[in-house]
Amino acid sequence: MIDYAVILKAIAAMAAVMFGLRVLPLIFCKKPIKNRFIQSFLFYIPYAVLTSMAIPEAFFCTASIPSAIAGIVIACVLAYFEKDLLMVCLSATVAVFITDQVMRFVK
């Protein structure tokens, strides 16, 4: 059950965070960051966050685990060959759809 009172407060908090991250540096920070540790941390954090978000959740996001694996494999292969973002997303979706249909047929 969705608690909208919590969600509305959460949206307000998230909006404030986004504003702080995106807008405040444009206003206040005109000097470059010199600290190498912070630079490196900021460079690596997107990959760290995205990966922890996707694994293991990606395996449970479709109707069955085999179809999720099919989608993930297709996405990894296409991404490895540096295909377009849109192409990767659509191909993975099609792979999941086909696998689910085949599995239903086999059953």
Add this chain to the structure above:
Amino acid sequence: MYANFSYKNRKVVIFLESGIKQASNLGYKKGFFDGIPICLGYIPIALALGISASKLGMNVWITQLMNTTVYSGSGGFAALNLIEGGEVSIITFALTLLVVNCRYLLLSISMAQRLDPGMGFLQRVCFGIFNTDEVFAVAVQNPGKLKFPYLLGLATLPYVGWMSGSFIGCLFTNILPKSVGDALGIMLYAMIIAIVVPPTKKSKQVLFIVIISILMSVLLECNPAITKYLTPGWIIIICAMVSATLGAMFFPVQDSDDDAQGKEAKAQ
């Protein structure tokens, strides 16, 4: 810094070839057209976000409100993740978004040095709200200081695509057959794969970060003793902070400012 966007550089090259010479001559119209490919890239992601939100049972207007203010694919996605997990702590929402999107801090700091010094307070606020990774990536390819009309033009269509995509996604969920809706669930993860995989080819360091994150995430999230006390949101924060800290300790990056200035000098 620039390695961050290597997968997008292919797109960006097109802009350079289409005749951008002088940043000072770039107006709203030029920015508007430069925004078209970004917009096209955002629509499927926003669609998937809208679909995921309404599959959770979120009200369409609340979803739109969230996407208006949290204008970020990974941010919106992380928020839905928390909502799905029944998260009630506002602090967790705020912290998750902070961690997921803390790259914006770097983007904005880098961007601040490229803005036209004549840009006023309100213009900076206005552009800041609509700035994204892709807008940044396209904007900084232009030589010289960036002026407000061009930036506003560049940010216009991506935002329109984002909002209309998520709106259509919300409305269409009930029309779509369940099998198609289930298949679309993979879309956001495919997006993440498309962003994360190409840099791991070029950088062993990024590969190391990704592997550490996978191992930690699997170990923590598949461990009932941990999930009893920590929500998925906190686990993501912990995994990301630890692996990025390890990366920063063992593989500090080259000074990106020198690199950026070198590129800029070359472009001019």
